[in-house]
Amino acid sequence: MEPICSITSSCATQISALLSSPSPQQIQEYYHNIFSSKHCNSITVKQDDNFGKDQMLVGSQHSFNKIDCFVCSFCFRFIGSVEIQIGRRLYLTQLRANESHDCDVGSSSKSSKNCHQMDSSDEEESTWQCSSGSSKTKVPLPEGVIESLMNGQLRLPYSEKFSLPPAVPCHGGCGEAYYCSMSCAEADWESSHSLLCTGESCDPRRREALLKFVKHANETNDIFLLAAKVISSTILRYRKLKANCLAEKGKNEASCVSDQYNFSLLLEAWKPISMGYKKRWWDCIALPDDIDSSDEASFRMQIKELAFESLQLLQTAIFDKECEPDLVVASPMEDYFLYIDEMTNPDKEEAEKITQPILDALGEDYSTSCEGTAFFPLQSCMNHSCCPNAKAFKRDEDRDGQATIIALRPICKGEEVSKMH
Template sequence: MLQMDCLVCSFCFRFIGSIELQIGRRLYLQSLGDSANDKCHMGSSSHASEDCYNTDSSDMEDGSYMKNHEDYGNCAPGSSKDNISLPKGFIESLMNGELELPFSDKFPLPSTIPCPGGCGEAYYCSKSCAEADWELFHSLLCTGERSKALSRAALLKFIEHANGTNDIFLLAAKVICSIILRYRKLKAAHLEEQGKTNANSKSSNLSLLLEAWKPISIGYKRRWWDCIALPDDVDSSDEASFRMKIRELAFTSLQLLKAAIFDSECEPLFSLEIYGHIIGMFELNNLDLVVASPVEDYFLYIDDLLHGEKKEAEKITRPILDALGDDYSICCQGTAFFPLQSCMNHSCCPNAKAFKREEDRDGQAVIIAQRPICKGEEVTISYIDEDLPYGERQTLLADYGFRCSCPKCLEEEP
């Protein structure tokens, strides 16, 4: 699940549109100021609050993306810095493609493809990503007219609650939607193969649901309210009350989600026990994820030009850079669950690590070997900062439900 202040593909998280659109959009959001912060918040599933659902994206691509930009749904926190302001017309010309920045052609980005369901929140780098997201998750979480949700009104309430409390609920909803949609595919294939009479029974439905659950089953799970770390500002004497409040928060979220997408054949997925374990799985397995911004690369390219070219280009780019301030290099960042990575065990002396290289420009997990790994040797990563002292490492790892006995810990054990 990614939280972002940039325009990226809602499926693979590649930056999309153009350098001009990325910069113009950032400047526009920045110009909204703190009032936008109170209204809009964006998560990895590209959902925002109900106030932001006014754009019909059915015919928006590239230059037409910002045709109705004052109402669009990809809202995100603006900067509160006192940066230099640029004219509104200049910003709009960046967003609608009328203005081309010098050397921006050196940094081409995929065109923006709108959501096939007609919502104004999700955009994609290709039709294949749009179709994949629709088939895997988004058809049940889309707020557009072609949404497959049971109730779009209830879905909006669920999203609003998640944005106002904890957007990890949006990722939990994506997981449940993926299982429901996978189950429906499996059932359709089963019915075609076996015939309706033999296949449409509770026992066969349950076996198909368990099959659909398999990709999620491999992640280590505990109930969210049991495994979440106690915040520093919560006294240990209040721990029981804190964990009960977290449980109640999850229950409220689940009821809203159930009203939005409930499927009676997938009823087990809508139990609080399952919901709590799915969210707990994120708490214990998710990776921090960063996708670097091409806008930063663009300004670095301008800075490295020969003096004459640089001086000419900066007549246009310098005021933009001053207006952006520190936000010029803002990246797409957040947290994500990867089933394969979640199978990797911990070691305080790991032979691999999760790491995004310069060429890794999407939201895929990348695991890099830190040393030669022998055939048959287990691939391990570190769940924590392995440079911490022995006692601190063991305390942190206790949240994962085990005591580490890797070679480093055995050597340092008192």
């Protein structure tokens, strides 16, 4: 029998209302306001024209990508410096390799062998297990170089040409979120992070619950981290709407405290998400290649149960009693090393005395981009077409989490904008 989440069974009517499709008029009005704010309403677009930047409502960097890329937790710009990016990545990659090595040694069924003692038949498999993703052999740096990069003692030649904003830590003290500016830190706090921060200011019981939720997400699917931001942002928008209502009408106004009115505020807070909502995640996620079509029902039930488990963990941490597009940001490290490579001698030779050992230590995957998942309001409303008239993508000059939408052909006034999914 299909398991039913306690939240689903107790709030079936409200959930049905939240997930019901908005009317065509509501959708038209909502996106009319978005396009009007971007000054791209009722215009004719030529081919290759950029007619809008799609700022995400919420976004979450992939957990595995946090080792490679140090970015603002709100706008996803790279932060710190080229030296910090390189030093931090080498340090964390080294930690990951050490942990992987210890795990391989401890769990090996061949107790007489380890990563230092193997026969030729094990060499290829061990290389895959112990490497950090690059097929090229990485050359370790001398002791102390990584630390010098991270603490600012070692400055790479010409790195000032690739300056990055200094990292601003979360004022909640979680040690997980960093930002490119105070404005991004404040915006993220107001948007969702105030409910998800695990810093010292967080109630100990809530922190423990949040850490359990994060651990579950990292071990299963980090899409749950994005879902947590969606839920948190909705709760905070709801609280703000209710506070404004109470301020305008007075705390004793009966209309401001009724369940029906509170739910109408929740629907309003949920509106930005509902406009792009299509299906529940477990119903629309693509079937993995290693899952046979005959096992699809079982697979979808398993991920549904995972989602319910995640939601219950999150509920313990943040729920108020009242109430997929990809994210990619190009790494500045590639630009930096290409700049060095394109220099002319003797400056190039002098610079490479310092940069080449670091490049050898990073390996072939030195230019990994920041990757994650985000909810984009404009893209979410675009219908699919096999002959689309627009596409959303990241340009070389885009250095944050926004996506640029360009026309693939001339688009006339009143014509529907479509893209290929």
